[in-house]
Amino acid sequence: MGDKRKPSNAVWILGIIFLFLIFIPPFAPRFFTYILGLIFVTSLVAMSLNLVVGFGGMFQFHHGVFYGVSAYATALVLTKTSLATWIGFMAGPIVATLTGLIIGWFCVRLTRLYFGMLQISLGSLLWAIVFRWYSFTGGDDGIHGIRMPSLLMSLNNSYYFILAIFILSLLLMYKILKSPFGNTLQAIRDNPQRCEAVGINVRRYQLLGILIATFFAGVAGVLFVILERSVFADLLFWVLSLEILIMCLLGGWFTFFGPILGTAIIISLRTFVGKYTEYWTLILGIILILVIFFLPEGVMGYVQEVLKPKMKEVKQEEKGIDASSGIGF
Amino acid sequence: MAIGWAEIFCQFLVGISRSMILFIVCAGLSFILGVLRVPNIAHGSLYMIGAFATFSISKMIGGTYGFWVALALAPLLVVVVSLIAERLLFCHLYQREHLMLILFTFSVSLILGDLVKIVWGAEYRSVSPPEILKGSISLLGASVPRYNLFLIIIGPLVGIALWLFTTRTKIGKISRAAAVDREMVGVLGINVSWVFSFAFLVGCYLAGIGGALVAPTVSITLGMDHTLIIEAFLIVIIGGLGNMWGALVGSLIFGVTHSFGVLFWPQFAIVFPYMSVVIVLLLRPRGLLKSVW
Amino acid sequence: MLRVESVFKSFDEFMAVNGANLQVEKGEIVAVIGPNGAGKTTLFNLITGLLKPDRGRIIFKEEDITPLPPYEICRKGITRSFQIVNIFPRLTVFGNVQVAVLSHQRRSSNLFRSAERIAVKETREILETVGLLDKENLVAGSLSHGDQKILEIAIALGNEPELLILDEPTAGMSPEETQKTMELIKRLAKMRELTILFCEHDMEIVFSIAQRIMVMRHGRTIIQGTPEEVRSHPEVQEAYLGEEYARG
Numbered sequence: 001m002g003d004k005r006k007p008s009n010a011v012w013i014l015g016i017i018f019l020f021l022i023f024i025p026p027f028a029p030r031f032f033t034y035i036l037g038l039i040f041v042t043s044l045v046a047m048s049l050n051l052v053v054g055f056g057g058m059f060q061f062h063h064g065v066f067y068g069v070s071a072y073a074t075a076l077v078l079t080k081t082s083l084a085t086w087i088g089f090m091a092g093p094i095v096a097t098l099t100g101l102i103i104g105w106f107c108v109r110l111t112r113l114y115f116g117m118l119q120i121s122l123g124s125l126l127w128a129i130v131f132r133w134y135s136f137t138g139g140d141d142g143i144h145g146i147r148m149p150s151l152l153m154s155l156n157n158s159y160y161f162i163l164a165i166f167i168l169s170l171l172l173m174y175k176i177l178k179s180p181f182g183n184t185l186q187a188i189r190d191n192p193q194r195c196e197a198v199g200i201n202v203r204r205y206q207l208l209g210i211l212i213a214t215f216f217a218g219v220a221g222v223l224f225v226i227l228e229r230s231v232f233a234d235l236l237f238w239v240l241s242l243e244i245l246i247m248c249l250l251g252g253w254f255t256f257f258g259p260i261l262g263t264a265i266i267i268s269l270r271t272f273v274g275k276y277t278e279y280w281t282l283i284l285g286i287i288l289i290l291v292i293f294f295l296p297e298g299v300m301g302y303v304q305e306v307l308k309p310k311m312k313e314v315k316q317e318e319k320g321i322d323a324s325s326g327i328g329f
Numbered sequence: 330m331a332i333g334w335a336e337i338f339c340q341f342l343v344g345i346s347r348s349m350i351l352f353i354v355c356a357g358l359s360f361i362l363g364v365l366r367v368p369n370i371a372h373g374s375l376y377m378i379g380a381f382a383t384f385s386i387s388k389m390i391g392g393t394y395g396f397w398v399a400l401a402l403a404p405l406l407v408v409v410v411s412l413i414a415e416r417l418l419f420c421h422l423y424q425r426e427h428l429m430l431i432l433f434t435f436s437v438s439l440i441l442g443d444l445v446k447i448v449w450g451a452e453y454r455s456v457s458p459p460e461i462l463k464g465s466i467s468l469l470g471a472s473v474p475r476y477n478l479f480l481i482i483i484g485p486l487v488g489i490a491l492w493l494f495t496t497r498t499k500i501g502k503i504s505r506a507a508a509v510d511r512e513m514v515g516v517l518g519i520n521v522s523w524v525f526s527f528a529f530l531v532g533c534y535l536a537g538i539g540g541a542l543v544a545p546t547v548s549i550t551l552g553m554d555h556t557l558i559i560e561a562f563l564i565v566i567i568g569g570l571g572n573m574w575g576a577l578v579g580s581l582i583f584g585v586t587h588s589f590g591v592l593f594w595p596q597f598a599i600v601f602p603y604m605s606v607v608i609v610l611l612l613r614p615r616g617l618l619k620s621v622w
Numbered sequence: 623m624l625r626v627e628s629v630f631k632s633f634d635e636f637m638a639v640n641g642a643n644l645q646v647e648k649g650e651i652v653a654v655i656g657p658n659g660a661g662k663t664t665l666f667n668l669i670t671g672l673l674k675p676d677r678g679r680i681i682f683k684e685e686d687i688t689p690l691p692p693y694e695i696c697r698k699g700i701t702r703s704f705q706i707v708n709i710f711p712r713l714t715v716f717g718n719v720q721v722a723v724l725s726h727q728r729r730s731s732n733l734f735r736s737a738e739r740i741a742v743k744e745t746r747e748i749l750e751t752v753g754l755l756d757k758e759n760l761v762a763g764s765l766s767h768g769d770q771k772i773l774e775i776a777i778a779l780g781n782e783p784e785l786l787i788l789d790e791p792t793a794g795m796s797p798e799e800t801q802k803t804m805e806l807i808k809r810l811a812k813m814r815e816l817t818i819l820f821c822e823h824d825m826e827i828v829f830s831i832a833q834r835i836m837v838m839r840h841g842r843t844i845i846q847g848t849p850e851e852v853r854s855h856p857e858v859q860e861a862y863l864g865e866e867y868a869r870g
Binding site for chain 1: 693694717738
């Protein structure tokens with residue numbers, strides 16, 4: 001609606017960033033390409049989580065499980081069976097979505113903290129199984145040296161593949177958020193009771209939201225395998241899930257691109273600060289506490305606030321008009 | 330199956346003794362959840378600090394009394410740490426919503442984790458139990474480690490002390506009232522901030538005791554906070570938020586299913602407690618006993 | 623059209639609704655009045671399914687809707703506004719109403735069409751009717767209290783209800799706003815052939831627009847009748863209205 005100029009500005013910026021990302025691999029060091037790939041993969045998980053937390057208002061505490069389950073499903077198909085590679089790539093999102101269906105089906109019966117804790121317990125059960133089932137999942141050793149088709153053998157090719165899928169997923173998620181379903185999901189976040197009163201079956205929509213989010217987490221799981229060629233049980237441990245949540249918080253809950261920013265900050269911190277000091281989590285903790293105290297809407301949320309002072313003034317003005325003129329018929 | 334009664338009985342007692350440590354830690358977590366409504370992930374880090382402090386103090390003092398001195402002092406050190414954290418950070422955030430609080434306390438746990446790494450390093454540490462608690466006692470044909478029996482005695486004692494504190498002392502009663510109805514306490518003209526601070530320290534003290542008690546039974550290392558805190562949260566949830574007896578019931582379920590898991594299917598021992606938690610939550614999502622929320 | 627048959631609801635020890643009866647015919651404007659704590663809001667919550675009665679039945683268009691969840695009751699054609707502002711604060715004004723319109727058109731689960739192009743006409747129409755069209759792009763949470771209450775009604779209209787329930791639609795409004803809101807309600811009833819059930823504190827408003835009035839006290843129905851019947855009922859005069867209103 002309304003202003004068509006602003007989005008095109010954003011489109012320009014995104015386009016430039018995209019071009020930049022395309023031309024990086026041939027020039028940048030290998031390690032740098034790898035880190036960028038990791039940022040794409042992880043921010044895809046973070047964004048899928050933000051779909052249900054930031055836009056859906058659900059306490060999805062153990063999102064990492066769906067990411068991990070997908071990575072394992074892909075890895076297992078690729079190492080234990082002789083099926084085609086693309087079947088392995090399909091298996092990830094499918095298994096993740098099915099897991100999301102089962103876990104979500106139980107969770108949407110509850111609200112807030114209880115929702116979150118039930119999810120943590122179900123997720124931890126899966127983690128415990130993966131962690132101990134040596135003969136099948138490799139236990140705490142994980143699975144290493146997963147073979148990729150020749151097309152994805154080189155890091156640069158993997159990078160392009162990941163970038164392509166990442167951008168495709170972003171477009172899809174953006175479309176979904178702007179769809180009637182996206183609106184409804186945000187309405188449920190704002191006020192589930194009122195949604196029931198306008199005829200929305202809240203639980204069903206929450207479950208659908210979880211399915212979509214777990215699907216994209218599943219896509220990220222496959223990309224993780226492509227990038228790392230290995231999987232390990234920590235992918236399903238609760239600490240990773242909270243880290244992903246923190247990426248959303250840091251970037252900004254209620255913004256679309258916030259989680260990417262949050263992920264980029266955390267991964268660069270771990271990689272580049274981690275080089276100089278082994279105490280990088282101390283620095284991360286301090287940054288997070290500062291964010292929680294001073295920027296509760298996250299970095300991106302803050303930037304949006306700053307960039308839109310004019311909007312605020314307009315609001316004030318209209319409020320003034322509104323008070324004097326009452327309700328215009 | 331070649332598992333005799335003696336082994337089952339022994340494993341049962343070991344499970345209960347493990348439950349007692351969980352109970353002490355969870356009672357503290359649950360108390361803070363009940364009174365302050367703060368899901369404190371940093372509770373696990375305090376437990377870890379308690380264990381490391383026990384290691385250092387008992388090594389410093391040495392001899393027969395080392396462990397006992399550590400058992401008395403390590404929890405106090407934890408209280409000092411949590412007092413600083415409370416006054417500096419927590420007390421400004423009590424009104425925030427749960428999601429924020431979880432992320433906040435997680436951040437605190439990241440900081441505390443690295444502080445432990447700075448002070449104690451990343452090596453594995455161990456504490457040996459005092460002479461009198463070494464070895465085993467033969468009980469109904471089973472040989473049970475003395476230290477585990479000691480834990481089985483200590484657990485209920487701590488439980489009773491906490492119960493007396495919340496029902497018999499004024500500050501304890503006020504905390505309990507604050508758990509049920511916050512505004513009421515404010516209306517009574519009681520300084521709520523002070524009550525909260527005190528309740529927080531009591532909970533953290535329990536985390537410290539848990540850490541001190543667990544020290545001789547495990548290898549003390551970074552990351553022990555992560556495994557513990559998730560178990561503790563699940564126990565508190567299946568017991569009923571803020572309910573001390575619920576924490577006891579939850580701990581027993583968790584500890585005993587684990588020890589029987591060790592007995593019957595060691596490879597998947599850690600799966601059993603999670604399985605039991607899932608079953609309880611599917612049947613009674615708000616916990617077995619009444620939550621104070 | 624709507625029949626509430628001796629409905630009971632208690633919270634712990636407290637009997638919030640203690641045998642309420644109510645009948646609403648098609649096209650009527652019916653008011654529920656009673657002192658604070660008489661159980662009016664609870665009654666509305668029972669009708670719209672947010673609460674389930676302990677005993678009694680609620681019949682809508684010859685169908686027992688007592689056991690249905692709120693969203694299904696809404697789909698049968700009953701929507702409501704809330705006493706305390708109950709909107710979607712982070713959505714735009716347009717988005718607030720559109721959510722209801724989409725739900726009514728069963729298009730909420732559409733994933734791939736852009737919401738900007740769906741149900742726009744219907745949503746704008748409603749906003750125009752209530753007079754919020756000029757504010758459609760504002761975030762709902764930033765509106766004035768009076769506008770938020772109007773938005774409440776607008777959301778309820780999104781489902782094109784047959785029976786519209788308004789829980790104190792003018793609570794917290796200035797006299798001027800109150801006046802306009804009541805005119806809006808009258809106009810809506812005529813334009814959209816709505817049946818309206820509302821509760822209200824301001825007796826003048828009630829007696830000026832309600833065709834029939836139900837009086838509640840301690841969760842019980844004292845009387846339901848025309849304004850004249852209610853005015854002359856002895857128990858009503860004594861219990862609630864006082865001398866002033868008895869004289870009219």
